[in-house]
Amino acid sequence: MNAPAPDRSSDRSLDPEPDPRRALPSVEQVIASLRAIDLPHALLARIARTTVDRARASIDQGERPAREAVFAEALDAARRLTTNLLGHTVNATGVLLHTNLGRAPLGAPARAAMLDAAGAVNIEYDIERGTRGSRHDHAGHLLAAATNAEAGMVVNNNAAAVMLVLAALAAGREVVVSRGELVEIGGGFRVPDVLRESGARLVEVGTTNRTRADDFFGARSPDTAMFLRIHASNYRMVGFTEQASISDLAGAGVDVVVDAGSGLIDATTPWLDTVPEWLHDEPGIRQCLADGAALVTFSGDKLLGGPQAGVIVGRADLVDRCRRHPLARALRADKITLAGLQSVAWSYLENRVVDEIPLWEMASASLASLHARAEAITRQVPGAKIVTTQAAAGGGSVPGLTIESVGVGLLLADPDTAHATFRTQRIVGLVRDSMLIADLRSVDPDDDLRIAHALADLARA
Numbered sequence: 001m002n003a004p005a006p007d008r009s010s011d012r013s014l015d016p017e018p019d020p021r022r023a024l025p026s027v028e029q030v031i032a033s034l035r036a037i038d039l040p041h042a043l044l045a046r047i048a049r050t051t052v053d054r055a056r057a058s059i060d061q062g063e064r065p066a067r068e069a070v071f072a073e074a075l076d077a078a079r080r081l082t083t084n085l086l087g088h089t090v091n092a093t094g095v096l097l098h099t100n101l102g103r104a105p106l107g108a109p110a111r112a113a114m115l116d117a118a119g120a121v122n123i124e125y126d127i128e129r130g131t132r133g134s135r136h137d138h139a140g141h142l143l144a145a146a147t148n149a150e151a152g153m154v155v156n157n158n159a160a161a162v163m164l165v166l167a168a169l170a171a172g173r174e175v176v177v178s179r180g181e182l183v184e185i186g187g188g189f190r191v192p193d194v195l196r197e198s199g200a201r202l203v204e205v206g207t208t209n210r211t212r213a214d215d216f217f218g219a220r221s222p223d224t225a226m227f228l229r230i231h232a233s234n235y236r237m238v239g240f241t242e243q244a245s246i247s248d249l250a251g252a253g254v255d256v257v258v259d260a261g262s263g264l265i266d267a268t269t270p271w272l273d274t275v276p277e278w279l280h281d282e283p284g285i286r287q288c289l290a291d292g293a294a295l296v297t298f299s300g301d302k303l304l305g306g307p308q309a310g311v312i313v314g315r316a317d318l319v320d321r322c323r324r325h326p327l328a329r330a331l332r333a334d335k336i337t338l339a340g341l342q343s344v345a346w347s348y349l350e351n352r353v354v355d356e357i358p359l360w361e362m363a364s365a366s367l368a369s370l371h372a373r374a375e376a377i378t379r380q381v382p383g384a385k386i387v388t389t390q391a392a393a394g395g396g397s398v399p400g401l402t403i404e405s406v407g408v409g410l411l412l413a414d415p416d417t418a419h420a421t422f423r424t425q426r427i428v429g430l431v432r433d434s435m436l437i438a439d440l441r442s443v444d445p446d447d448d449l450r451i452a453h454a455l456a457d458l459a460r461a
């Protein structure tokens, strides 16, 4: 076979253009240009290599990237990586349980307990007998005590708790759920999908807006494993609505399991003077159990105010089946989480909730105290104003109900760009009415000075 004659019309040898790859900086030169960035050499090398590779690839696409642009792009990537490293970030958004900012902040006792557990701890060791113990004997047991449940256990998060309960108690059997509660909770937690993945069969009853106890009872069969109630959390129906209550469903010979979501230990909030308006309708774990729920699951880092975890409390025989299921091993919580949760449970048992759990301190802070903090900040920031804001619990709990709050606002020509600068100081606020605002209800008072300095820099710019 003859090769086709080479096409001479595009032969560059007559009109030599320097290879544009030669104009690019070398990987070593790019690494050297990043010297001032405080990152391990291996990371700088990775950024340099990726940037140079990308520039080479763009040449193959017919582009002619400038040498300076390659240096600039690498510097940008290195800065972005540095800024986005996991680290303390001030939550001045007014959303107390901000999922993207780590939900509930932990107080001094929980932090100390977690630090203490970083070394060797008796996570599965019975100190008294000198034998293997259970990782459910500490946090799980204390949370059961705090909720008046027979038993409790802790897993990685509430999604895992729901998955484990369904897999352990309902695989291959039927789970009856109201159509009004087949919801998607933020971050892709879709009740029908979780049910299917667990191996349970979903039996939908009622309608989107109204489901009665008789709808559940009518779906009962020898294959029914449980009646499942799911708190709609970040979703709310108003108007002509009805859901079967736990007490209506309990006592019909089928276990009632409740995914309560946010982990409000007691709907009467005995740790506060009064039940706040914004908690309206949020189910209390103690009340769910007292009403007859056989098991209740909830998050550790929402209204409980602890670290990320999922808690299962309720009847001992059912909790035991969850503990013994193979998935429990895959979904288990680590020693540091368990130490933090043990501390949080202790705070509830000792009724030191507002003093020791920052979420409740923030939620119940008086407007006068927030105002005083705002005043102290505005004194340090030329042009700053005290503004009224609406904070929120967030974290999928209590949708639509806000908590009156106070912020510090700065009127700016370009508040969005100012907010970007603010964020590089690791403070996230909000922009409203051409103002950059720091809502103080979600801020640890220890961070007020940091906010004042960052705002003062923006005011002077």
Ligand SMILES: *Cc1c(COP(=O)(O)O)cnc(C)c1O
Pocket (backbone or CB within 6 Å): 157, 158, 159, 160, 185, 189, 230, 231, 232, 233, 234, 259, 260, 261, 262, 298, 299, 300, 309, 310, 395, 396, 397
């Ligand atoms: C938040 C929530 C979940 C998911 O909990 P994670 O701890 O985030 O996994 C599940 N169900 C309900 C009702 C929730 O509110």
